[in-house]
Amino acid sequence: MIAVAGSGAFGTALAISLAANGQAVQLWARDPDHAEEMRRTRENARRLPGVALPDALQIITELETIPAEIPVLLSVPMQRLRDMLVLHKLALGGRPLVACCKGVELSTGLGPTAIIEELIPSAMPAMLTGPSFAADIARGLPTALTLACHDRAAGRALQQALSTHNLRIYRTTDTIGAELGGAVKNVIAIASGAVMGAGLGESARAALMTRGFAEMQRMALALGAQPETLSGLSGFGDLALTCTSDQSRNYRFGQSLGRGESFDASITVEGAATSRAVLERAREMKIDMPITEAVVAMLDGTLQLRQAMEMLLSRPLKEE
Numbered sequence: 001m002i003a004v005a006g007s008g009a010f011g012t013a014l015a016i017s018l019a020a021n022g023q024a025v026q027l028w029a030r031d032p033d034h035a036e037e038m039r040r041t042r043e044n045a046r047r048l049p050g051v052a053l054p055d056a057l058q059i060i061t062e063l064e065t066i067p068a069e070i071p072v073l074l075s076v077p078m079q080r081l082r083d084m085l086v087l088h089k090l091a092l093g094g095r096p097l098v099a100c101c102k103g104v105e106l107s108t109g110l111g112p113t114a115i116i117e118e119l120i121p122s123a124m125p126a127m128l129t130g131p132s133f134a135a136d137i138a139r140g141l142p143t144a145l146t147l148a149c150h151d152r153a154a155g156r157a158l159q160q161a162l163s164t165h166n167l168r169i170y171r172t173t174d175t176i177g178a179e180l181g182g183a184v185k186n187v188i189a190i191a192s193g194a195v196m197g198a199g200l201g202e203s204a205r206a207a208l209m210t211r212g213f214a215e216m217q218r219m220a221l222a223l224g225a226q227p228e229t230l231s232g233l234s235g236f237g238d239l240a241l242t243c244t245s246d247q248s249r250n251y252r253f254g255q256s257l258g259r260g261e262s263f264d265a266s267i268t269v270e271g272a273a274t275s276r277a278v279l280e281r282a283r284e285m286k287i288d289m290p291i292t293e294a295v296v297a298m299l300d301g302t303l304q305l306r307q308a309m310e311m312l313l314s315r316p317l318k319e320e
């Protein structure tokens with residue numbers, strides 16, 4: 001059995017995929033009305049419309065109903081993870097907790113596994129990340145993800161438990177690399193969307209993606225990540241997907257920024273808060289991250305896209 005806490009698009013998609021593969025799955029929704037709606041219609045119309053919930057998927061509203069030691073996938077937005085863990089500490093302890101959120105906490109600069117470690121020391125923290133759209137996973141399309149857990153044996157067990165016919169899970173012990181890849185790619189996706197939204201062209205986007213990848217590597221390697229993690233699914237893989245697809249909310253948010261249009265504030269855009277958290281960390285560590293800096297300035301309204309591009313293009317010429 002597996003449990004998923006958070007019935008947004010991603011949590012629901014993972015629950016559907018695991019249940020369709022024959023596992024018993026409990027999907028927790030914090031809102032009882034939403035839970036009742038899903039039980040009645042066998043669909044999560046609010047977040048993942050058009051996909052039926054398999055019979056093996058049970059909707060729950062109390063995390064206490066999850067049996068002891070069963071792994072729980074935590075699928076809430078990054079900036080909400082702390083609140084959720086604080087509220088449900090007792091129910092979630094003593095088991096593997098797999099963060100499925102991508103980002104860095106704004107108030108502390110911590111990634112998801114460090115937050116789990118701090119708040120629920122009895123849990124085994126892990127991270128599930130990599131290039132995957134909820135809609136693709138829910139429709140049973142082939143997807144490859146990275147499971148990062150510093151404990152090799154626990155990572156192996158989670159890899160087995162989460163692999164399905166369509167979900168291929170790779171494993172690493174490098175939680176820092178996996179977390180930072182997933183965090184920084186969203187910042188670069190905002191920048192890529194902005195460039196495309198403003199009509200600056202695909203060549204400019206390719207340049208931005210490549211130099212964004214250099215920023216991701218600079219920060220992650222300085223924090224002890226392994227280079228292979230960054231060139232793998234959770235780094236390069238997710239950067240490639242998110243910077244080139246209209247399915248990405250970070251990319252679409254960037255497009256709106258580039259076109260000077262507003263964007264629905266209720267949509268989860270992880271890169272917005274994370275860009276500030278990453279920039280703060282980079283400044284402390286004296287790491288040069290000009291694209292991240294430009295994204296933050298655009299979000300603050302202190303820099304227009306054209307000015308940001310001029311700033312990036314007029315930097316001193318140097319070796320690649």
Ligand SMILES: NC(=O)C1=CN([C@@H]2O[C@H](COP(=O)(O)OP(=O)(O)OC[C@H]3O[C@@H](n4cnc5c(N)ncnc54)[C@H](O)[C@@H]3O)[C@@H](O)[C@H]2O)C=CC1
Nearest residue numbers: 007008009010011076077078080084101102132133134268
């Ligand atoms: N949607 C996607 O295609 C993918 C999303 N992710 C990651 O998954 C994470 C969640 O994203 P989505 O599910 O897409 O977002 P979403 O916006 O669809 O859903 C977020 C869910 O979290 C719940 N929530 C918010 N605050 C909460 C709290 N304090 N306690 C409990 N529940 C709370 C909301 O009610 C909602 O059900 C993000 O970090 C995202 O980067 C990762 C890969 C793919």
Ligand SMILES: O=C(CO)COP(=O)(O)O
Nearest residue numbers: 130131132133248249250
């Ligand atoms: O992380 C994702 C794809 O791997 C989903 O991207 P968005 O959050 O930008 O939609």
